[in-house]
Amino acid sequence: MTFSLVARCAETGMFGLAISSSSPAVAARCSYARSGVGAVASQNVTDPTLGPLVLDLMEGGMSAPEAVAEAKARGSFMDYRQVLAVDTNGRTAIHSGPNSLGIWTEAQARDVASGGNLLANDCVPQAIVDGYLGAAGHIGDRLIAAMRAGRDAGGEAGPVHSAGLLIVDNVSWPVAELRCDWTEDDPIENIATAWDVYKPQLSAYIQRALDPREAPSYGVPGDDAER
Known part of the structure; x- marks a missing residue:
């Protein structure tokens, strides 16, 4: 019921993950990343303990x-x-158990791996890997490009309803964690829209956490008092 990728940016050391599913709130159960360690997706019949376990081991x-x-x-x-x-x-x-659902397959390259189950066809993960490797710019842009490539290659056999994007950098918390937990529209495009809004403000939110005295104002009501 899911297709996803985990990725590393070789230039910045950032890790990221993007995921989409017909199930609700897929990113809440399946997405894990840790700065300076890696990124993990745990999916299919999900065991949420596996993501933290793999990160701890790495x-x-x-x-x-x-x-x-x-x-x-x-x-x-x-x-x-x-x-x-x-x-x-x-x-x-990648580990894909033989009881993974429906059409399931996987693809890997240096810095990126993709897998899925209940897919429309067995080309989807390779399209995701190719989409990531063929894109340029911020890891968030590349993750969105990869998920669009997987969707356009067929995606899941049925409609997807949730999606998420997770990015970690050199602080202990995610620098971006964007989710669409349920929609009848395209959740990947919902995440893409959220990323377009969030990306220009990403560094400011980090600055606000590290030293709010230097944080920029965005001119919204109350911004001078609460940043």
Whole structure:
């Protein structure tokens, strides 16, 4: 019921993840990233413990392939799970259990991995990887381009209703965490619109957290008093 990618920006070291599904609030259950460590998607019949586990293993020194293999050994009902990971060196790994739903497949390259289930066809993850590698600019722009490529290649077999985009940089919290938890329209375009609005303000929100004395004003009511 889901297609996604995890990615690293080789130039900045940022990690990101984008995901979409016919299920509600997919990003709330399936998206994990940690600054200086990596990004993980845990999907299909979702076990939300797998994302933090893989991140902990990578933070402890394992590569993405090693961490995913260890999570496979430790996890329960792994025949039903899909787990995607990318680490600080751009190494990627995917576990797709044989009981993944419908048409399921995966694709990988350095710095990016994509997987999906209940897909319209088996070309979708490769289209996502190609979309990411072929795009330029901020990792957020590249994640949106990749998800649009996957959607345009067929996406899920049925309509998708939720989506999310998650980005971490050199602070301990996500620098962008945008979600569309349910819509009858295109959730990927909803996220793309939110990203277009959020991207110019991203650095300001970081500045407001680190030192609000230097934070810019956007001229909205109350902005001078509460930033």
